[in-house]
Amino acid sequence: MTTMNQLSVRAVSRTFTGPRGQSTQALLPVDFEVRENDFVTILGPSGCGKSTLLRIVGGLDFPSTGQVLLDGQPVLGPGADRGMVFQSYTLFPWLTIEQNIRFGLRERGMPEAQQKERAAYFIAKVGLRGFEQHYPKQLSGGMQQRTAIARALANDPKILLMDEPFGALDNQTRVLMQELLLGIWEAERKTVMFVTHDIDEAIFMANRVAVFSARPGRIKSEIAVDLPHPRHYTIKTSPEFMELKARLTEEIRAESMAADLH
Amino acid sequence: MQATTTTAPSPVTAPAATAQAPAAPRPRRWMAPLEPVGPQARWLLGAGFFVVFVAVWAAATLGGFVSPTFLASPMTMLREGWLLFTEFNFLHDIGMTVWRVVGGFLLAAVVAVPLGICMGAWKPIEAFLEPFVSFCRYLPASAFIPLLILWAGIGEAQKLLVIFIGSVFQIILMVAVTVGSARRDLVEAAYTLGAGNRGVVLRVLIPGAAPGIAETLRLVLGWAWTYIIVAELIGSSSGIGHMIVDSQALLNTGQIIFGIIVIGVIGLISDFLFKAVNRRLFAWSTL
Numbered sequence: 169m170t171t172m173n174q175l176s177v178r179a180v181s182r183t184f185t186g187p188r189g190q191s192t193q194a195l196l197p198v199d200f201e202v203r204e205n206d207f208v209t210i211l212g213p214s215g216c217g218k219s220t221l222l223r224i225v226g227g228l229d230f231p232s233t234g235q236v237l238l239d240g241q242p243v244l245g246p247g248a249d250r251g252m253v254f255q256s257y258t259l260f261p262w263l264t265i266e267q268n269i270r271f272g273l274r275e276r277g278m279p280e281a282q283q284k285e286r287a288a289y290f291i292a293k294v295g296l297r298g299f300e301q302h303y304p305k306q307l308s309g310g311m312q313q314r315t316a317i318a319r320a321l322a323n324d325p326k327i328l329l330m331d332e333p334f335g336a337l338d339n340q341t342r343v344l345m346q347e348l349l350l351g352i353w354e355a356e357r358k359t360v361m362f363v364t365h366d367i368d369e370a371i372f373m374a375n376r377v378a379v380f381s382a383r384p385g386r387i388k389s390e391i392a393v394d395l396p397h398p399r400h401y402t403i404k405t406s407p408e409f410m411e412l413k414a415r416l417t418e419e420i421r422a423e424s425m426a427a428d429l430h
Numbered sequence: 431m432q433a434t435t436t437t438a439p440s441p442v443t444a445p446a447a448t449a450q451a452p453a454a455p456r457p458r459r460w461m462a463p464l465e466p467v468g469p470q471a472r473w474l475l476g477a478g479f480f481v482v483f484v485a486v487w488a489a490a491t492l493g494g495f496v497s498p499t500f501l502a503s504p505m506t507m508l509r510e511g512w513l514l515f516t517e518f519n520f521l522h523d524i525g526m527t528v529w530r531v532v533g534g535f536l537l538a539a540v541v542a543v544p545l546g547i548c549m550g551a552w553k554p555i556e557a558f559l560e561p562f563v564s565f566c567r568y569l570p571a572s573a574f575i576p577l578l579i580l581w582a583g584i585g586e587a588q589k590l591l592v593i594f595i596g597s598v599f600q601i602i603l604m605v606a607v608t609v610g611s612a613r614r615d616l617v618e619a620a621y622t623l624g625a626g627n628r629g630v631v632l633r634v635l636i637p638g639a640a641p642g643i644a645e646t647l648r649l650v651l652g653w654a655w656t657y658i659i660v661a662e663l664i665g666s667s668s669g670i671g672h673m674i675v676d677s678q679a680l681l682n683t684g685q686i687i688f689g690i691i692v693i694g695v696i697g698l699i700s701d702f703l704f705k706a707v708n709r710r711l712f713a714w715s716t717l
Contacts, residue, residue: 228618248624258619262637262714272623275633305717316619323623 174359175202175225175327179234182220194220196386197234200378202327205357209364209374211416213424217385218363219331225361226252226329238326248272251320255332257312259304265315266291266300272323290318293352310341317349327359334369346372347401354398367416371409372399379419382426389419502684507691510684520673524692527658527669530586534593535654539647541594542601549602550609550639551631563602571596572660584665592661597650604650608642609635641712648704655697 177200184192195217202208212218223229225236227246236243238250246252259268269287278286291297294314304312313333320328334342350373353360364370370377374393381388393412395403403409459465467475484504490496491503502510514520549556549563571592578595582588612635620634662671670689677685709716 226622228621246618246621248622250622252619252622254615254619256615258613258615260616260619260634260637261717262640262712271620271633272625275620275623275625275629303714303717305714319623329622 173201174204174206174239175200175361176237177201177221177225177234178237180221180224180231180236181233182217182224182229183232193384195224195231196384198385198387200387202359202361204359206376207353207360207362207374208376208378209362209370210378210380211364211367211370211420212380212385213382213420214365216380216383216423218380221385222252222329222331222361222363225327226250228252248276248323249326250329251323251325251327252329252331253313253316253320253333255335257304257309257316257336259312259315259319261304264301264303265296265307268304268315269319269322271319276323286322287318290322293321294318294348308341309337310345313337313345314348317352321352321356321358325358327361330360330362332364333362335364335366342366342369343401349373350399367413367420368404371395371412371416372401372404377412377416379416380423382423388423391416498683499681500683502682502687506684507687510682511688511692514673514685514688518673523669523673524696527662527671527693528696530589530661530669531593531651531654531658533586534590534658535597535651537590538594538597538601538650538654542598543605543643543647546602546605546643547609547631547636547639549606550612551635556606556610560603560606563599567599567603569595571657575661575664579665588665589658589661589669592657593654596657597654600650600653601646604646605639605643608646609639612638641708641715644704644708644712648701648708651700651704652697655693659693 177198179197179199180195181193181197182195184194186192198221200221210218210221220229224231225243227243227250243250259265260271263271266284266287269290270283273283273286287300291300294317296311296314296318299307299311304315307315316333334345337345346369352358353373360373362370362373371393377391377393379388379391380386391412395406395408487501488504491498491501492505498506511520545559549559574595575588575592578588578591582591616634616638617630620630625633658669659671659674662669663675666672666675670693674686674689677683677689
């Protein structure tokens, strides 16, 4: 089962219609497969449509053509089987950290004792013990995103969709969050689809990097990352890492220049 | 307020503890725009204007610049006020007015809040009702008084209906806007966590809009006070507005002014209470 494609994106394209009827093609038809337990990063310049693709997989946006299959079933809308972590801080401000993490469990009608147990487990996992009763606004950006990750994981989704979740964090926090997420992935082996424009981030966490072209987006190339696990941050200075980085930098540079001309 | 760093299991992302450092006296820039004012100075300034106001009033009346027929002095006003309570059972009038305002307002809130939430959450309902409600909002509540007297007589029902008409459309529209401007990303996050449409309305839209709805109610309660007096000026046998009309017939400006001041004070108290309750209920929104 582990080699099966869990997620299939088939000829998915997206065209937006503007207010005066003009249409913009955000996404050219994309074919893309994600295996179970895979960690795939989608790397591309800003505005290339990579987030659009992720939102379509999440069911928050709809493809103009093509379809998305999860375990063979077409995706028709958002659901608990595809957990999502956004770039913006999307914790519910009226709920405490613990209540935020329990949100999905509560929607599912899980007994309260079980909800609390599960929330406590994931709070510990993301290192937020002692902050259960805080409100989101009382926490730093990095802590809020850790809560968002715990909230998505607590729901036990089949696949975790992450839309530049560390994009708004400062560089140091961001690096630590990458290590935290990678550590969780190494322990839990969730399927992850992670969108980013940061090359280091894309290589460090992924088994595979899909490079997006400038708008209209399409997958330009896919590069396997065969660095061993568990990965330590020192891997970022290894020759293998540098080589991958050089290659991806070239790929992205061409696309960024193309994007700049539009 | 940032999280205290003492309990942080990982010091990594905890922000620098600036709270621990002793606060250095910050030089205040005199009359610089947007420069905050201290709590004590704010209180003094606020009370100061009342003092200035009463002083000007006293100077105008006691100094003989204005005829006592048209404007009573502060002293006369206080004396008349005392008489109102001791001789004319003014407490009963106050009670009646407060009851009418609160009753009509609660009636309006019970109807308008759920309707406003539905309009904010479901766009077809909004498209259906919004034009009509917007139209009704501009109808002056006082213009309905003759009609309401015709329908409901001059009893309590008429007074309550004036308040109701004056408040209900305002609340509906403001609640609809508050609910409709919910953060899209929170709604999307709820959907990806497995919430259904019902869950999104009950556990995302409503709690998210609750502080705004409470603030709307506070504002509209203030407006309700302005309608009740008009309702009591016509066809009424009790209430502060009724007392004011009676006093006008007797040229007792002291009582009129006292009545107006009482309305202001009650308004201020209710506003203060409302604010305090909102702060308690929705502590998260002011963090």
